[in-house]
Amino acid sequence: MRPVKIASTGAHLPGEPLSNADLERLCGPLPPDILEGIQVQTRHWMVDPETGEHRETNSEMATAAGRQALERAGVDASEVDLLIISTASPDFPLPPMATLVQDALGLRRCTSLEVRSGCAGAVEALDIARSYIERGSHSTALVIGSEAISPLLVPVFQDVEPEKIRMRDRIGLYTFGDGAGAILLQAADPSETRGVIxxxxxxxxxxxxxxxxxxxxxxxxxxxxxxxxxxxxxxxxxxxxxxxxxxxxxxxxxxxxxxxxxxxxxxxxxxxxxxxxxxxxxxxxxxxxxxxxxxxxxxxxxxxxxxxxxxxxxxxxxxxxxxxxxxxxxxxxxxxxxxxxxxxxxxxxxxxxxxxxxx
Incomplete structure (x- = not known):
C-alpha cells in the first residue's frame, strides 16, 4: 500500500471574534464558575448576532478552508480526485454539501463523499480518505470539517430580553462557534513517510x-x-x-x-x-x-x-x-x-x- 502524507491544512473563521462581553449584552451573563468551566473566550458566528442574517453559508466556509489548504501546498484544485466533507449542519439535506463545495472549487468530476457527524466526523473522514489513497485508486484528497451552529443559537435570544433567557440556554450560546478546517492528503513515496500508523x-x-x-x-x-x-x-x-x-x-x-x-x-x-x-x-x-x-x-x-x-x-x-x-x-x-x-x-x-x- 502507498503511504499518505499531510500536504497542508487550511482554516476559515467567519466574521469578527464574538467575545463573552458581547454575549453578556445579547443574552445575559453566566456565573463565573460556569464560564470558567466552558473555557471559551471568543467564538466566530456566520450569522450576524444583531440581525440574525446569514453572512455566508456552511459550504462557503468549507470552500474557503479548502482553498487555503490547496494554496498553501501549491496544489491546483483540479488535482483533487477525492473530496470528503464532515458536517452536522449542511446547507441542505440534499444535495450533499460536498457536491456544493466541489462546484465552488470548479471540479466537474471527483469522488465526493459526506460524513454526517459532529466532532468525530473529520477524523472519520480522514480515515476514509487515507484508505482510498493507500489502495491506489486516488492520489489527492481534500478533507474538510465544517460547522454552522450559530443559526440554531441566534433564535434563542433574538427579540428576547436577556433576563428571560434560561441559564441552560445561555450555556449553549457561550459554548459554540462556527468555522471550517481542511486537511490535504497526498500519496507519498515510502522514503518520505511511514504514513498512517x-x-x-x-x-x-x-x-x-x-x-x-x-x-x-x-x-x-x-x-x-x-x-x-x-x-x-x-x-x-x-x-x-x-x-x-x-x-x-x-x-x-x-x-x-x-x-x-x-x-x-x-x-x-x-x-x-x-x-x-x-x-x-x-x-x-x-x-x-x-x-x-x-x-x-x-x-x-x-x-x-x-x-x-x-x-x-x-x-x-x-x-x-x-x-x-x-x-x-x-x-x-x-x-x-x-x-x-x-x-x-x-x-x-x-x-x-x-x-x-x-x-
Whole structure:
C-alpha cells in the first residue's frame, strides 16, 4: 500500500471574534464558575448576532478552508480526485454539501463523499480518505470539517430580553462557534513517510441517551408537528452527562488508539484534542477514577484552541491542527495524534501519523 502524507491544512473563521462581553449584552451573563468551566473566550458566528442574517453559508466556509489548504501546498484544485466533507449542519439535506463545495472549487468530476457527524466526523473522514489513497485508486484528497451552529443559537435570544433567557440556554450560546478546517492528503513515496500508523473509531454509547441532539428538519415526525414547535430546529445538550461521561470516552479512545499503533503516549509529540485546557481535563479524568497512565504520558503535548474558537463540531480537530501548525508547534517527523470526542451518541475517532509539512 502507498503511504499518505499531510500536504497542508487550511482554516476559515467567519466574521469578527464574538467575545463573552458581547454575549453578556445579547443574552445575559453566566456565573463565573460556569464560564470558567466552558473555557471559551471568543467564538466566530456566520450569522450576524444583531440581525440574525446569514453572512455566508456552511459550504462557503468549507470552500474557503479548502482553498487555503490547496494554496498553501501549491496544489491546483483540479488535482483533487477525492473530496470528503464532515458536517452536522449542511446547507441542505440534499444535495450533499460536498457536491456544493466541489462546484465552488470548479471540479466537474471527483469522488465526493459526506460524513454526517459532529466532532468525530473529520477524523472519520480522514480515515476514509487515507484508505482510498493507500489502495491506489486516488492520489489527492481534500478533507474538510465544517460547522454552522450559530443559526440554531441566534433564535434563542433574538427579540428576547436577556433576563428571560434560561441559564441552560445561555450555556449553549457561550459554548459554540462556527468555522471550517481542511486537511490535504497526498500519496507519498515510502522514503518520505511511514504514513498512517494507527487509527481507531467507535461509538461507545450503545444503550445510552444522546449527549447532544439537533432535533428538527428530519423525518422523525410530521413536518406539520415540527413547524408547530416553539423552535422547529432545536439544539439540545445534556450538560451534566457531557461533564460526567466525556472523561471515560477520552480514556477509552486514548487506550484503543495507542494499542492499535503499539505505542506509548510518550512516543507522541503532539496530541490534537480540542476539549479544553489539559490541566482541567486531568482533574476530570482523575476524579472519574480512570487509569491516568496514558494521559500522564501526554503531559505538555495536548494542543487545542477551544478558548479562541469555541466548540466547533466537525471543524474542531482540523481547526486545532491548523492552529498548532500556524503557531509553530509542529515539526516534520513529529508523531501527531488526532483525537476527537463527540457527545452526540458518545463517539470517538483517532489517528496517529507523522507530521510531514515544513514550517
Amino acid at each position: 494507527a487509527a481507531s473509531s467507535a461509538c461507545v454509547g450503545g444503550g445510552q441517551k444522546p449527549g447532544m441532539q439537533i432535533v428538527g428538519g428530519g423525518t422523525h415526525m410530521s413536518l406539520r408537528r415540527q413547524f408547530a414547535a416553539k423552535r422547529p430546529v432545536d439544539l439540545r445538550v445534556d450538560v451534566s452527562a457531557s461533564a460526567t461521561q466525556t472523561p471515560a470516552v477520552i480514556a477509552e479512545a486514548l487506550t484503543d488508539l495507542l494499542e492499535a499503533g503499539g505505542l506509548q503516549a510518550s512516543d507522541v509529540a503532539a496530541c490534537i484534542l480540542p476539549e479544553g485546557n489539559a490541566g482541567y481535563l486531568t482533574d476530570e479524568l482523575a476524579e472519574a477514577g480512570i487509569d491516568m497512565t496514558h494521559w500522564d504520558g501526554l503531559a505538555g503535548r495536548v494542543m487545542e484552541n477551544l478558548s479562541e474558537v469555541g466548540a466547533t463540531g466537525s471543524a474542531a480537530v482540523p481547526l486545532a491542527l491548523d492552529h498548532a501548525w500556524a503557531t509553530g508547534r509542529l515539526s516534520p517527523g513529529d508523531l501527531v495524534m488526532l483525537l476527537a470526542i463527540e457527545t452526540s451518541k458518545w463517539k470517538f475517532a483517532g489517528m496517529i501519523l507523522p507530521w510531514t509539512v515544513a514550517a
